[in-house]
Amino acid sequence: MRPFTYLRAKSPAEAAALAAQVSDSRFIAGGTNLLDLMKLDIETPTHLIDVNGVGLDRIEATPEGGLRIGALVRNTDLAADSRIRKDYGLLARALLAGASGQLRNVATTAGNLLQRTRCPYFYDTHQACNKRQPGSGCAAIDGFSRQLGIIGVSTACIATHPSDMAVAMRALDALVETVKPDGTTRNIPLAELHRLPGATPNIETTLTAHELITAVTLPTPIGGTHIYQKVRDRSSYAFALISVGAIIQNDGSGRVALGGVAHKPWRVESAESVMPQGAKALTEQLLAGATPTHQNAFKLTLVERTLAAVMAQAREHA
Amino acid sequence: MTISRRTFLIVGAVTAASVALPPFISVQASIANAARPIKASVTIWVNDEPRDLDLDTRTTLLDALRENLQLTGTKKGCDHGQCGACTVIANGRRINSCLTLAVMHEGSKITTIEGLGTPQQLHPMQAAFIKHDGYQCGYCTPGQICSAVAVLGEIRDGIPSHASPSLTEPPKLIASEIQERMSGNLCRCGAYSNIIEAINEAAEASA
Numbered sequence: 001m002r003p004f005t006y007l008r009a010k011s012p013a014e015a016a017a018l019a020a021q022v023s024d025s026r027f028i029a030g031g032t033n034l035l036d037l038m039k040l041d042i043e044t045p046t047h048l049i050d051v052n053g054v055g056l057d058r059i060e061a062t063p064e065g066g067l068r069i070g071a072l073v074r075n076t077d078l079a080a081d082s083r084i085r086k087d088y089g090l091l092a093r094a095l096l097a098g099a100s101g102q103l104r105n106v107a108t109t110a111g112n113l114l115q116r117t118r119c120p121y122f123y124d125t126h127q128a129c130n131k132r133q134p135g136s137g138c139a140a141i142d143g144f145s146r147q148l149g150i151i152g153v154s155t156a157c158i159a160t161h162p163s164d165m166a167v168a169m170r171a172l173d174a175l176v177e178t179v180k181p182d183g184t185t186r187n188i189p190l191a192e193l194h195r196l197p198g199a200t201p202n203i204e205t206t207l208t209a210h211e212l213i214t215a216v217t218l219p220t221p222i223g224g225t226h227i228y229q230k231v232r233d234r235s236s237y238a239f240a241l242i243s244v245g246a247i248i249q250n251d252g253s254g255r256v257a258l259g260g261v262a263h264k265p266w267r268v269e270s271a272e273s274v275m276p277q278g279a280k281a282l283t284e285q286l287l288a289g290a291t292p293t294h295q296n297a298f299k300l301t302l303v304e305r306t307l308a309a310v311m312a313q314a315r316e317h318a
Numbered sequence: 319m320t321i322s323r324r325t326f327l328i329v330g331a332v333t334a335a336s337v338a339l340p341p342f343i344s345v346q347a348s349i350a351n352a353a354r355p356i357k358a359s360v361t362i363w364v365n366d367e368p369r370d371l372d373l374d375t376r377t378t379l380l381d382a383l384r385e386n387l388q389l390t391g392t393k394k395g396c397d398h399g400q401c402g403a404c405t406v407i408a409n410g411r412r413i414n415s416c417l418t419l420a421v422m423h424e425g426s427k428i429t430t431i432e433g434l435g436t437p438q439q440l441h442p443m444q445a446a447f448i449k450h451d452g453y454q455c456g457y458c459t460p461g462q463i464c465s466a467v468a469v470l471g472e473i474r475d476g477i478p479s480h481a482s483p484s485l486t487e488p489p490k491l492i493a494s495e496i497q498e499r500m501s502g503n504l505c506r507c508g509a510y511s512n513i514i515e516a517i518n519e520a521a522e523a524s525a
Contacts, residue, residue: 003354006421032417035378036398048375050422076411080477096480100502101469103399105411106418236480236501285430303433 001038008050012071012179015051019210020181027212029072030106032099041125042116042132056214059083065220068177071110071213074278075099077166078109088218089226090245094168097230100237110213113166113176113193114205117159117263118239119148129155131201141293144212147241150299152262157201158293161194161264167245168228169216170265177215180208187217192218193278194264201263212242224249225317227310230259231302242299244306248314252276256307258286261299279308343511358421364389365433373420380404382420383430383451391460395504402503405461405468412468414502431460434467442523443467446516454507462503466517469499470524491521 005022010016019025026045028034029052037043053272056070059081067083078084079095099107121140128137140148140158149158174190174266193205224247232238243259254275257267271285283304292302327458351486355374362379364371364387380397383389383406392415399417406415406431415428435441443463446452453459472479473489481498482489489495496517497510505513 003356004375005356006358006375007417009418028419028422031419031422032399032414035417035419039397076472076477080475089355089485092478093480094483096482097479099400100402101472101479101499102405102412102414102465102502103417104404106413140378236498 002041002044002046005047006050007047008052008053012051012054012056012212013183015049015054016179016181016210016212017183019047019049019212022113025049027051028109030074030111032103033111037116040123042123051212062127062217064292067218068217069109069216071108071215073109075104075107075112076101078165079104082112087221088099088172090171090247091165091168091218091227094164094230094243094245095227097228097240097243098164098191109165109216112163113169113190113213113216115162116204118162119159120144120220122159131159131197131204134200134202143294145295147239148262148295148296149263150261151266151287151290152196152264153291154197154199154201156199157197157263159197159201159263160260161262162239163265164230164240164243164259165229166190166194167243167257167259169218170267171245171247171255172218175217175219176213177217178207178211178213180212181210185214190216192266197263204263213252217241222247224254225314227313229313231306231308241289242302242306244303244310245308246310246314248275248311248318251318252311252315254314256282256286256310258303261287261290261303275311279304279311282307325482327481334364345433357451360421360424362420362464363422363425365430367401371420375419375421377420378416379406379418379420379423379428380415383415383428386420389430389432393457393462395458400504401458401461402465403458403461405465405503410468410471429464431464432475434463443469443516443520446520446523447465447513450512450516450519451509452513452516453509455506456504457504458507462500462505462513465500465503466496466513466520469496469517470521472499491518493518496521 024045025047028050057072058070060068062068071076075095079092085092120127122132126146127139130138149160169190176188176193179185227246230240230243232240240260246256248254255264268286333440358375359372371395383392393403395401397416404415405412435444443466476488478485479498481494
């Protein structure tokens with residue numbers, strides 16, 4: 001690790017303002033991804049701003065009938081919250097499918113959204129990676145790409161976003177609340193938080209410099225059967241090959257988002273109208289224009305079969 | 319808004335002290351690291367005793383326990399949160415001590431394997447691991463035991479897991495729940511079946 005100063009912020013606005021005053025700063029909350037990357041010299045901040053004391057650790061009901069999840073709410077606490085378990089089961093299931101008990105106890109809501117890809121070429125500093133070192137190339141495209149993206153990818157990057165939680169939040173139409181260094185706040189639909197890689201895979205979100213996520217808001221519950229189906233190489237503590245987050249109503253309509261296929265949680269709202277026609281029709285629309293590699297083309301079939309299984313399971317629950 | 323640096327608690331301060339680096343760190347990294355170590359003070363409650371530490375800000379909780387406090391029961395395996403050998407209990411919750419900075423733990427209450435029991439007075443989980451031969455080489459064992467103690471607490475507290483059939487009913491103390499919850503602790507000797515038996519027995523004893 002490179003040397004860094006360590007500062008504790010007392011409020012979200014102070015944290016954002018301080019971040020703008022110093023060079024090469026990062027916010028740290030759980031730290032489970034950031035410290036991992038700092039040990040590998042992939043992240044090299046010179047100032048760490050600890051936001052654990054800024055008071056964003058509650059889950060509150062909103063006047064509209066939804067829930068506002070503080071940015072610092074730990075993954076364990078979010079999954080265990082009785083309101084989340086009752087009305088947003090998809091989110092609880094996605095959280096519990098991710099990481100390990102030790103990590104979920106520490107990892108935060110905002111940190112989960114902002115975690116970096118687990119592409120092995122991003123992690124190996126001896127390899128070319130446009131995300132880690134812009135302009136150096138992408139060793140993944142002709143490399144071991146079995147785990148990597150199949151849609152929305154570019155010639156510069158085929159990395160995937162690793163989060164399970166974000167897939168559920170995408171299907172739930174979550175909103176991300178932020179504060180900027182000048183104290184202004186805004187709401188960003190989760191759909192617009194993560195970018196596709198394009199020519200600048202190093203720019204992963206639409207957040208501006210030193211903008212701090214303060215909360216994630218879930219709209220009013222929509223009912224339905226909530227299913228998160230994660231397919232991975234071992235049955236626990238592994239990232240997804242692909243995952244399906246679905247909310248399916250009794251009439252067969254619903255919402256679906258995919259993990260493990262793209263640089264962001266992948267949802268195509270216009271495709272959802274064909275859900276009652278079955279998994280094949282849905283997959284064709286969801287993954288239209290996919291450009292898999294030779295090694296990860298199996299994900300197209302895997303998505304279709306997993307969707308079929310999820311839809312069958314929903315029919316049993318209906 | 320205008321903001322003064324004085325409104326923040328600035329913990330880091332530049333010192334000229336040099337640090338000794340282990341030989342496996344590359345020359346390039348050691349030049350960068352030795353350039354400018356920054357130190358900070360923190361008080362952590364470890365096994366019910368306050369410990370004042372003056373540390374390089376880069377020191378993980380794991381390294382503070384092992385190198386500064388000589389509590390070498392907690393083990394360093396992968397140092398990247400993948401193996402669970404460094405698991406300790408912080409404020410009642412199990413965490414990977416390798417993926418958190420010591421300076422982030424001002425006032426935290428940390429329990430390590432040394433705080434769970436002693437050779438004369440074993441924690442029931444330690445006794446169960448011995449009885450069921452829940453290890454071979456023993457390297458992962460302190461992390462396994464800290465994790466297992468916390469797992470029983472998580473099930474008692476009704477925290478669901480990936481293996482819980484229902485999100486609305488309390489989780490049960492059964493092998494599938496324990497296996498899923500222990501997946502963050504790897505054992506390269508493969509003592510898993512005995513580890514599950516040990517945790518089961520400790521769970522029944524505490525029920």
